Amino acid sequence: MKQVAVLGLGRFGGSLVKEFYTLGIETLAVDKSIDKVNDFSDYATHTIQANTFDEFTLKQLGIRNFDLVVVSFGDDIEASVLTTLHLKEMGVKQVWAKAQNDYHHKVLEKIGADKIIHPERDMAKRIAHHVASEKIIDFIELSKDHSIVEIVASDKLHNKTLIDLDIRAKYGCSVVGIQSGEEVNVAPVADVVIKKGDILIVIGHNRDINRFEDVGV
Structure with missing residues (x-):
């Protein structure tokens, strides 16, 4: 330990x-x-x-x-x-x-x-991203250009699988986890079905995450 x-x-x-x-x-x-x-x-x-x-x-x-x-x-x-x-x-x-x-x-x-x-700055960024977008509920900066965000799945994603969405190929970012209620599916398989209201844990370049948020979710 x-x-x-x-x-x-x-x-x-x-x-x-x-x-x-x-x-x-x-x-x-x-x-x-x-x-x-x-x-x-x-x-x-x-x-x-x-x-x-x-x-x-x-x-x-x-x-x-x-x-x-x-x-x-x-x-x-x-x-x-x-x-x-x-x-x-x-x-x-x-x-x-x-x-x-x-x-x-x-x-x-x-x-x-x-x-x-930078505790205050990091928390301020997380709050600002949450306020700026109703879809983003949390934001963690990994570097100047890369982040992890938690995004709420909308009607667009309801009953679709990761294969259907092909997020990596279309947007350049990756879903590394899905939270449904109290359960968290880490490294979800490609045929997992997403429901409206699920929380997608997405990692990638900020540009790609923003594109996915604007177009894909």
């Missing part, structure tokens, strides 16, 4: 600790505030009060032994950058960092952060 360390217990970091707890993942939760450390003591395997931008402190925590370290205090850009830099230099396997803005993102990218997270 993975061992994870979350450095910074603000809204984002604290929420991560709680989710890891529900998933049974061993978590070290660290913050410079003793109040925040106490707030999450019931959810983390270990909680420690410390300033993690100090390299000696990180070594004392045995941070190099963790599979993943999340630097979640994006508001303090200097501390975020120094901590991420120390973690990479110490050879931590995976370092994920929360970015406050595009400049912060570029610096984290330069020093080798393995994944850079």
Whole structure:
């Protein structure tokens, strides 16, 4: 099982600790505030009060032994950058960092952060896509050009199979799952029958997904 360390217990970091707890993942939760450390003591395997931008402190925590370290205090850009830099230099396997803005993102990218997270921006995109289209109920950006979306099947798709629709050939995107009620069919076979109201989980280039949404659904 993975061992994870979350450095910074603000809204984002604290929420991560709680989710890891529900998933049974061993978590070290660290913050410079003793109040925040106490707030999450019931959810983390270990909680420690410390300033993690100090390299000696990180070594004392045995941070190099963790599979993943999340630097979640994006508001303090200097501390975020120094901590991420120390973690990479110490050879931590995976370092994920929360970015406050595009400049912060570029610096984290330069020093080798393995994944850079923009929680507010990512959530704003998901909400905006949902508002912009009645068909799209969720949107996850994979890269600048590729995404996964959940699209509600309309009358056009009712009682048709994936063979009938031939979505990959016509639109260039792929259906990787179909949710019908509470059941989710992952990697559906070509002759599965789609019903109105089913949720199609579609992956592909944004251009192709938009075309499928406009014409095919």
